[in-house]
Amino acid sequence: MSSTTNYILGVYDDEDEVLHAVTAVKAKGIKIEDVFTPFPIHGLDVAVGHARTRLPIAAFMFGTLGLICALALISYTMVFDWPMIIGGKDFFALPNWIPVTFEGTVLFTAFGLVTTFCVSNNLYPGNKAEPLDLRITDDKFVMAINVDKNKVSAADIKKALKDSGAIEVNTK
């Protein structure tokens, strides 16, 4: 999170409270940036209104790429560069290649997905985590609201958070 962003943080004590607070705050026309919790809360992503991940699309593309690469590599080596007769089969012995092609597809999908996930979440070796509030790794639930992305005034946002049961309201 860049330090120039203007956040208001509502800190909550209880997972049910934060789940209800999300609905209450959203009802006042306030856009929630994210909610940070020490553990997953069922239904929270839907309540906040996060768009579904697009990782499956990436998975399909990486898989297709892996399929093409595996087939290209085997065809090049076994048919064009150095044709070999194995077991009396054709040079282009597709059934023999299916297991390798499958493995290639899975390999590309797995590595591609993990890489995409890490890149899109800024996870790389040496990156320091900058939690908005350290207690989200312990026992507190934090709702983060980006003031610049909201039309509602900062004062109104703070009031809405207080009203919805936040035990503290901080800015960062």
Added chain:
Amino acid sequence: MAGHSHFSPANVEEHFEFSAEGKKRIIYAFIAGLAALALGIYLLSKGEAGGHEVANAGHEAVKAGHEAAGEHLSGGAVSHQAGAEEHYDWTNRIWANVWLNAVFFTGIAVVGMFFVSLQYLTKSGWSAVMKRVPEAFPKFLYISLPILAAVFLFKGDVIFHWMHHGVTEVGSENYDKIIAGKSGYLNKNFFLIRLVVFGGLWILLWNMLRKKSLEEDLNGGTEYFTQLVKIGTAFIVIFGASSSIFAWDWVMSIDTHWFSTMFGWYMFASWHVTTYAVIVLAILYLKDKGLMGYVNDNHLHDLGKFMFAFSIFWTYVWFEQFLLIYYANLPEETIYFLERWEGHNKIYKTSEILMVILNFLLPFLVLMTRDAKRTRIFLKIAAFLIIAGHYMDFYQMIMPGVLGKHGGYGLVEFGMVTVFASAFIYVISGELTKASLVAKNHPFLPEALHHDI
């Protein structure tokens, strides 16, 4: 989520009514099937049925050359068709179709039991809302198992090479050393014992499960659940062995010389995924009738995943069986695929290709995304594709061995499958009316109602 939080198990009892209108429609379908079948049989007796069939006139001339080619392909191993050719009779195609459909629908019926047992064995919660649907399927075993036994007893020699006269008698002109070596297992009495014992156990365990399940509705209490887990576990153990045994008995022994150690899995995989497709169609039908409102998109999503995953599983098993045979290239094994690929005037080639498209490629692409698995029309399309594809799969397993070049897709095939399908729907609908569509005292029902993925 908010949508189903007001749903309390006390008011959920819900009954499917098998209306006179619905009965009439299924009976009409049954009669239409019978009519098509009768017409097909009539044409068959005239020698005109089946678009692929070689006309009788040129038949004998083609036969000699074809047989020689067959011998060549099989590397000298005596092929089943050489034997079948001599006793071919036009009625064989009828019995082959009865056998095919009886095996296919027995599978759907028994995998209904398998599914429910599996849910109990794994103590799964999500399926509690819909378990009454597959639970009704095994009722059809009362019809399909006697049909299998009757066809075996009276027309077994049409279906099975190993039942041909004299194949196991030393000195007979039909004597076949390979089959004689298998006669300790493949003989009439032992086959029948297996059919009766395991078929009987299937029916017995289903009756026990059904009874306990209905008593649970009346009385409630977790002791029923514990007992159902035990019955389910017993069934899984028995089914583990018997599904493979019946795959060898009912289907693999048709091509008596040939064998595959993967065949039990392969046939089970085919039965299994078909049953998921039937479950999905049944639930969607009931939902269209305004019933089973508590089965939400999340449950359908899970069933869609099952269809998707087990389509891939079937493909894996089918392909591995093919690949090992293709790679090893042993004549006595490759004959099985050669017969289906280029044997018998290539009449089986189209359905062999079509089957892989229907059973793998289309379900794989149609059901890949999350949204597709939550959209009813996609589920319906995929389910129909899977059922058609796996019927074709069983066709490919059974017909080339039984009929050889006399096979084909004609009125007999369409008539017979319509007759069996409408009988299946009739019996299952009748069984569905006998219990509430939701097992209201199932201990996991609240969990299932809140299923959210």
